[in-house]
């Protein structure tokens with residue numbers, strides 16, 4: 001498996017899974033651009049680590065909700081690279097709150113970043129993919145969106161929406177040779193899972209056949225396979241990587 005010459009955009013690359021996705025994709029031969037909202041030190045660390053493998057890594061400090069900014073940065077990439085082959089919608093947020101304490105603004109913020117951000121970024125990249133009659137879109141979902149596990153309801157609902165988005169978009173754009181899939185990890189070592197109460201970690205580990213959390217590297221390498229030419233006939237699918245839960 002390799003990503004030689006692939007032109008890739010990854011959202012949310014300044015920490016956690018997104019950071020690892022950028023580095024692993026560069027290691028496998030891709031040219032990678034990523035965006036992030038605020039963590040400049042994290043973005044600089046991503047660039048530093050990725051440059052060990054690739055001379056073409058670009059960072060945009062830009063929210064996935066910034067429509068004009070997305071248009072500009074994707075326009076720049078299209079002009080300089082000649083197109084974008086792969087989009088990974090990874091940017092996501094969560095909050096460990098019981099539903100009774102959820103404010104309407106909390107709900108909106110999580111849905112805005114996790115769902116609307118994926119829609120806006122996809123819309124901006126899709127036009128070029130349709131013109132070129134090909135592309136790969138990978139949406140990072142979550143086990144919380146496909147199975148009954150204890151998770152904040154707004155987060156779980158937003159990740160279930162990602163599954164629906166993946167399926168309907170796959171149906172719509174398959175005719176252009178574009179595949180759309182989702183990768184739904186279980187609990188990983190850090191990122192949005194950081195700060196979970198001990199009892200929740202314990203419950204997860206108790207039921208997980210592999211008896212451990214997943215790593216960003218494991219999920220990033222699976223993501224690379226899913227968008228690579230080794231995986232050409234899968235679309236509309238949500239692949240769960242959860243240690244067997």
Ligand SMILES: NC(=O)c1ccc[n+]([C@@H]2O[C@H](COP(=O)([O-])OP(=O)(O)OC[C@H]3O[C@@H](n4cnc5c(N)ncnc54)[C@H](OP(=O)(O)O)[C@@H]3O)[C@@H](O)[C@H]2O)c1
Pocket residue numbers: 011012013014015016017018035036037038039040062063064065089090091092093113117140141142143184185186187188189190191192193194
């Ligand atoms: N960690 C887990 O256990 C786990 C499990 C299942 C699924 N996931 C999914 O994996 C994805 C990555 O999560 P993670 O655990 O790596 O979390 P993380 O370490 O908090 O990283 C989230 C990334 O998203 C970026 N981001 C947040 N809001 C953004 C916005 N408005 N525009 C652009 N970028 C934005 C962050 O940038 P800034 O920091 O610069 O704001 C950061 O780079 C998410 O979709 C999450 O739901 C994670």
